[in-house]
Amino acid sequence: MNPLGVKDTVTTKYMRQNEIFADAFNYFVYGGEQVINPESLEELDTREIDVPYGGEKGAKQPVQKTRDVIKSVIAMMDKRTAYLLLAIENQSNIHYAMPVKNMVYDALQYAKQVEEAAASHKLSGDYKGVDSDEYLSGFMKADHLLPVVTLVIYFASKEWDGPLSIHEMFAGQDARVLAFVPDYKINLIAPAAIEDSEFEKFQTTLKEVLSFIKYSGNADKLQEVIGIDEKFRHLGRNEVDVLNACVNANLTMKKGEEVLDVCQAIQTIADRAAEQKRMDTLLDNVKKLMERMGWSAEQSMDVLSIPESDRNSLAQRLK
Incomplete structure (x- = not known):
């Protein structure tokens, strides 16, 4: 599987979990308030069918488009029950046409709701007595759509510099015209856009995953963040898979191990890096003496007082 495919697979698997999915929306929509209950989520078919309009030569074949994750939810807001459709699109790279991509997905979902309403009326036979407009529409006055909220989660450390709206994708257009373009x-x-204090609004490991990603390019800050957050000592396999795939964290879990102490793993990685740097320096010094003085590897290591414990490793690398 190619790297991009791995990223898509692990991020989708991670975000599909109801607790993580609900946490993302509770953070983004409700500022951390626990409005969406994970138990109220029901996963839906991620496939949407795009049926192009026909031309003189007839319609083209329908195209299937697949979302990453979409779930239905029943949420209580202001003592009222709200029925919503929530979707997540995972991005490990910036998609510079993301507004168009999401708009198509959402439009297809609304079209699907209209079609299902029409099919339901036809099946039940309750078109009798309605006026011609309702009959021809298939969608009655009393019918309603369920709102669709699509959330993009960017699993990378650099800033998102892609457009955030359709209007940002237009260039040099008359403002009077754009006023009529939804x-x-x-x-x-x-x-990268999340303030440190904002991470506290997450209630699941999404906090640790996103904060790790944010500081993955800053070793000192990353170690500081990991040292403060106790949950980094008990990170699960799904989280580790996301970090390894998306930011090359190089975290290693033993076979059969379900949780990882990231603090210890990061220290081990740092120790290995320091040891590698030390051995590279020794090797470089040995090579310089061999080239400049014409000495053997053994003579060069004697002059540098390199301990026996390092000599075999250096000898292997000099072959």
């Missing part, structure tokens, strides 16, 4: 904005969680 805008479409994307909802985005990008680690």
